Amino acid sequence: MPRGDGRLTHDLDPQSPGPQDACGVFGVWAPGEEVSKLTYFGLYALQHRGQEAAGIAVSDGSSVVVYKDLGLVSQVFDEATLGSLRGHIAVGHTRYSTTGASTWENAQPTFRTTGAGTGLALCHNGNLVNTAELASAAADEGVVGAFAATTDSDLVTSLIAAKPDMSVEAAAMEVLPRLRGAFSLTFMDEHTLYAARDPQGVRPLVLGRLERGWVIASETAALDICGASYVREVEPGELIAIDEDGLRSQHFAHSQPKGCVFEYVYLARPDTTISGRTVHAARVEIGRRLAKEHPVEADLVIPVPESGTPAAVGYAEASGIPYGLGLVKNSYVGRTFIQPSQTIRQLGIRLKLNPLRDVIRGKRLVVVDDSIVRGNTQRALIRMLRESGALEVHVRIASPPVKWPCFYGIDFASRAELIANGLDLDGVRASINADSLGYVSEQGMIAATEQPANRLCTACFSGQYPIPLGEPEVLGKHVLEGIGRRAIGDPQVAVTGWTGRQAGSATVPGGAADALARP
Numbered sequence: 001m002p003r004g005d006g007r008l009t010h011d012l013d014p015q016s017p018g019p020q021d022a023c024g025v026f027g028v029w030a031p032g033e034e035v036s037k038l039t040y041f042g043l044y045a046l047q048h049r050g051q052e053a054a055g056i057a058v059s060d061g062s063s064v065v066v067y068k069d070l071g072l073v074s075q076v077f078d079e080a081t082l083g084s085l086r087g088h089i090a091v092g093h094t095r096y097s098t099t100g101a102s103t104w105e106n107a108q109p110t111f112r113t114t115g116a117g118t119g120l121a122l123c124h125n126g127n128l129v130n131t132a133e134l135a136s137a138a139a140d141e142g143v144v145g146a147f148a149a150t151t152d153s154d155l156v157t158s159l160i161a162a163k164p165d166m167s168v169e170a171a172a173m174e175v176l177p178r179l180r181g182a183f184s185l186t187f188m189d190e191h192t193l194y195a196a197r198d199p200q201g202v203r204p205l206v207l208g209r210l211e212r213g214w215v216i217a218s219e220t221a222a223l224d225i226c227g228a229s230y231v232r233e234v235e236p237g238e239l240i241a242i243d244e245d246g247l248r249s250q251h252f253a254h255s256q257p258k259g260c261v262f263e264y265v266y267l268a269r270p271d272t273t274i275s276g277r278t279v280h281a282a283r284v285e286i287g288r289r290l291a292k293e294h295p296v297e298a299d300l301v302i303p304v305p306e307s308g309t310p311a312a313v314g315y316a317e318a319s320g321i322p323y324g325l326g327l328v329k330n331s332y333v334g335r336t337f338i339q340p341s342q343t344i345r346q347l348g349i350r351l352k353l354n355p356l357r358d359v360i361r362g363k364r365l366v367v368v369d370d371s372i373v374r375g376n377t378q379r380a381l382i383r384m385l386r387e388s389g390a391l392e393v394h395v396r397i398a399s400p401p402v403k404w405p406c407f408y409g410i411d412f413a414s415r416a417e418l419i420a421n422g423l424d425l426d427g428v429r430a431s432i433n434a435d436s437l438g439y440v441s442e443q444g445m446i447a448a449t450e451q452p453a454n455r456l457c458t459a460c461f462s463g464q465y466p467i468p469l470g471e472p473e474v475l476g477k478h479v480l481e482g483i484g485r486r487a488i489g490d491p492q493v494a495v496t497g498w499t500g501r502q503a504g505s506a507t508v509p510g511g512a513a514d515a516l517a518r519p
Contacts, residue, residue, distance in 0.1 A: 023124065024050055024093065026090075036086070039090040045217075112158055115161065115164025116167075128152040129181040130179070143158050160172050193241070204272075219269060258455065261449060264449045291318035300321065300359070301321050302326035302327060330353075363389075364394070366396055367394070382434055395434040405460070419431060442461055
């Protein structure tokens, strides 16, 4: 699905989606401010992280109100809606589904009334790998409303809310250590804003300061847009609580940092900073290293807009080959609810990109992109460049070959669909019809981030998963669809020992569920 803001995407072929993003979360505690509008603009800055649904919850100190719907942030909210969401605390979410179908019920923030009678709204970025285990425990414990939706996020909300004799903060400290996988959370009750991050810190989460309050966001770019100053990252394994008494912090688990390296390659905005390193600077440096690792004689370096642009700048700088604009992107082609006609659909990539023929004709090109997943996009792009008169097309990729699916919040293709999993380097080159092909090395990519290798997750490139996955059959995107139907349809059904084998069946497609077992 194309990114709704028309930027930062190589998802150029409607029939061949690229890696889909983790979600974006935002939270603000700011008495005297229009927190719903601050959250709206924060989510607007995070729109690239998900375009399926958006939602905001606010509290005025007496009740929590949630408004959410399917669509882009700008489609879900208008001035009147935001004006009705009054309060001093808010959390917001923009969603790409990694667990559960894209339905209104699965949009976030999720909401529960706690056992103590207060409201609880929660937003989640990431993906849990022990969802089936938690679902079984919730059923056995008789957790009320545990299967009202089919997301791991909703299940976490139910588990925290199901503690009648505990505050939300105390309940979170008991539930969070039970979660395994990637989770960056913002959540709230009537009086307090909370933020939590998994012990590995797979997905980013940062803390910012307003003149009269605090902000939590997935990326620093969202702090910038609402005028908040960056304070620090939320630490892996940390729970932060913010209320009228100020900010307090405690750890529910020991920190074992394994930040997602793909945030640097593709997911995060270039104007975001992660662990002290600007994403744009990391991408330019990847391009420089790519030029040194895979030099070629050529006349022009061109990027695949927009996500290949910084690496192309770095490649041109290090190689001495001129940088040029060979492809023009239609910046307003984002998510659309109007299906193109068959004639237009057949144009495929031309809906998004148009070649500058005068620039391309007669040139030997270096085309820089951020990654290759299935190869369909690059194949169509190279065909278009050759038709426009390119003499040679040399493809350079600003990441290593993607060979493994992600179970921590990025919805890659299944392993069987990943082109680099089934073909060697020359096989991929021949498949996309490039004159040459070069990927940056894993070592070069990591060096460009300026982070220690032991603090990064590279599972999609290396197959080394830092958080144990458990059984492959309980890892599917739709792992709760089957269990949810059973539990809703028959409240007496116990699911102790349930193994999630519904995932991957004919009725419940498994997504990447069986990716480890498939060829």
